[in-house]
Amino acid sequence: MGRRLLLTNSFLFIISLLSFLLPSLHALPLSTNSRWIVNNTGQHVKLACINWSSHLELMVAEGLTKQPVDVISKKIKDMKFNCVRLTYPIYLATNKTLASQTVRQSFLNAGLSKFILADLQANNPSIIDLSLNDAFQAVVASLAKNNIMVILDNHVSKPAWCCGYDDGNGFFGDQYFNPKLWIKGLTKMAALFQENPYVVGMSLRNELRGPSQNTKDWYRYMQRGAEAVHKANPNVLVILSGLSYDTDLSFLRTKPVSLSFTGKLAFEVHQYSFSAGLDWKTKNANQVCGNMTNNLMKNAGFLLDQGYPLFVGEWSVALSSISQSDTKYLNCLLALAVEHDLDWALWTLAGSYNFKDGILGKNERFGLLTQNWTDVRNKSFLQKISVIQSPLQGPETSYRQSHKIIYHPSTGLCILKKPVMGIKLGNCSESDHWTYTPQYTLDIEGSYLCLKAKGLNRRAKLTIDCQRRGTTWAPISASKLHLATRLSKNTTACLDVDSDYNLVTATCKCLRSNDTCDPGSQWFKIADANDFYY
Template structure:
């Protein structure tokens, strides 16, 4: 039996709403999927002074801290395109990059994760003018120069940037193509359209990061998106050794960058850190990163997170990465998670979202939403997880933005102190 109740009350100061959406009697969906009774939080004035990060940043136990030893919480959003088949961050044909940066600030984000592909670095193609119509000063530039210009615009707007090596071949991520599951694929030979050794991967990192040595608000490097083997066969120890090698080479360029290291099994699993932590040549540089989606958890006896009761969800989070916060070992940045537009969200989507928001508030973790973009590069398909309308200006103000504004403004300590 499905029960739906939707009560909306328009009140002074904002929309006051109670949503008890799509739960099934006799299943785990007893609790409301989302439930709020306070006005929508105000957006950030993009003309206000940006957050002062008091650089450089470093880690202290479970927190990222600034030069004053104050906690800095990363409230990030992903702006993709540089890693995809067109080699260019999305939206530059619609709106100037400086104006997109202002919109990002207005949504309460203080940082952006900027993906790139190794193919973008190696081929560095000329970007089609049609993709840069709102940024005419970039017409005639190659992919890496356009990418650099976008990062510089974000930094000039006071937004911190995390550079992310997302994929080897320039395409949508992520599938089971073995040519893209790891940071190297040379063992597959001619089977891969873009072939890469571990050393080439690191050299690509050096080429990209050399461009940002003097850009203070480029705060770090997310070394590889969702490292994985076929059916969970990537050993943490193998990835950890490669991450240390790459991290040290990046830090040789500038030693105050943060090095973000994702978990294996598509960034779900950081349990290996307890026995084999990342150790770099410079202390207090490592931030671990996890990804948490509704379909995550597949292959386990408890099933996907979209179907889990809260206690089961918490158990998996704690085992996979929450223990790093609980034991004050290292920061964890949940660098990807997301949900569909409210008009498309079903009961399972909202159940997952509610559990994740509840957990992130409990542990007060840093976070990065996927994604800003309203459209995917391939076929101009709708990005149903996107936060902007097609004009790259109008925000979609639904449950996602509301909850992330609250997360970014969360005061006080986590349950771990």
């Protein structure tokens, strides 16, 4: 009787929740239009996601001992993320013994103290005695209630931290990675959330890796997994990751996947600074940036030209203290993300972990939130990434006209006109409509004004005399992010931002191959932007 009453109440709760959500669901589900993700009215939907881990040994979403789940979900929304890449282990769907134990039991089985349980009880009393499976659904429901889309990411099979090269979780046929069980788990997860429109995508597997990885098995099992997910839930996007820790999809250049469905397929790539070893610290930043950009486009970015969305499912820096080398990487990646208007998911939301490496509440230096999950760890970082949280481009049918913006990754701002022929840095959403002409001048549309250098260490200005020296601007260096102009026969200068945030022209810096300085103040990206109908 009690179980029947519980099921009835659960059913009524779901109906109530869906009734609450229905007014805002008119644009879902999502699909693809060539390289763009769009809603059901054809408008470009930019996935600006944050990763939220739920794949470790406890199989519980991180942070629930620190804050109520709805508080966390609202904070995600307040930080302008529209999406969560929610990780889970496949055992959550396939191991009934594990998945049916309660959250309380999972904590007790791990030997965690009554004080931790007391924190969990205080913050999430409605979750502590749910099964792990139901607790996961409660987190998804909380995100949906806050109009946050969810991408279900199968991070591992056996719940554990990821990712060791030979940890048994890396590739099909490894100790904990049974392909049939994996497909069974994906199918169950897809079906489980079929009625929740806010579950908009499923990333089939995180960071395939290890000594046994190969393309033959990749095609065999990824295609089977994709078909199984689509059959169980045709509404969701199916997102396929690559080899070598999800840095390599190059094999798709000559042999595309073969699937029975269209309009739902996207691909995923990961990009961290440590992928380049110590290069960001020991080598010239322009060369390292050029290499990273070229490699990412060669190994995954070509899929955009083939007509598929590319989702950068993990990228980040240590937000507790951003090093100079991480700053260089971040500025380079942001320039690339703006240029191609990429979809993405930042690693990670977690300021700390419930239980990791035998440590309670272990700090996460990559975490966007502080260790107690109450505050943003680095508010300037949020400002810096704000431009990539909204769509800049889209399908041709979705916009009236296209123009250019001049983006400065180091500040996250764009060049704007100010009174008396001046220029300034400001919010990219307020950017003037620039054009980059065949003569290499940067003009403001609908005017006779162009960008001009007045001399070394002087403020750049606008002018109507656009045929003299100092008005042509060319991307130089291996990064293609310096904007250089000729001031005289023997003098070249680069656009720069000084310590007072003035736009000036200065001697181009960090160009020599042995320079390890930070060129960030002189990095600019001329990028496309659209005026949307909506």
